[in-house]
Amino acid sequence: MSPKEVVLAYYDALIDPVGITMYVHQNLYIQWYSTRGYIEIDSREIITFARQTKGNYASLRLEISHIIEEGNTVSVRYTNYVKTKDNPYDEIVLSHSMAIWELKDNLLYRGYVMSHLD
Template sequence: MTAKELVQNFYQSDALVNSELMKSYLHPEIILDWNSSKGFIQMKSDDIVALSNELSIAYLDSKIEISHILEEENLVSVRYSHFVKTIENPREEMLLAHFIVIWEVKEGKLFRGYQMSQLS
């Protein structure tokens, strides 16, 4: 599987709301540097899995729409929008945020990420 295929599979899966599935994509030494509209955070594996747990509690459904994806060797850049359905309003899909991330893939896993996001 190429690095691009791994990243596409990751975002097309339910990993963002399924912590067990999330773990299968993460390299043990993963680090994600995330610049969001709320500030900078650096996340390691346990932090990312905890976020996946939080998302699964807060939202009934989660969907990613990738608009751009580029691969160069073991680096993949992806631009996507994250849509969710809330427990309070399960019929309405809402845009959660826009993201751009550069992933470094190592040993077939997500190893190093540089992400920026903006709430909708």
């Protein structure tokens, strides 16, 4: 897969704690700035994040507006949409995000994410 295809597959598997492991390097490191503050995430924590997301939402969908690949770096701009388990019929915007991904061994290795809750 190309770096862009790896990033797209990762986002497709974001709510799947098992599937996500196919796209994450064992030394993954993410720096994430959000409206809730700054966090750092490693490969174990991203799997926990996927598990929590699956537990909290009936579905998660990303609408990607921009994706640019240059070598082993991919930049992506997207909006997260979710359906809650309490109300699985209404989709709401969760956040707007921008991420830069560096790949190593055809896996996500470094991530730099900025997000804003809607």
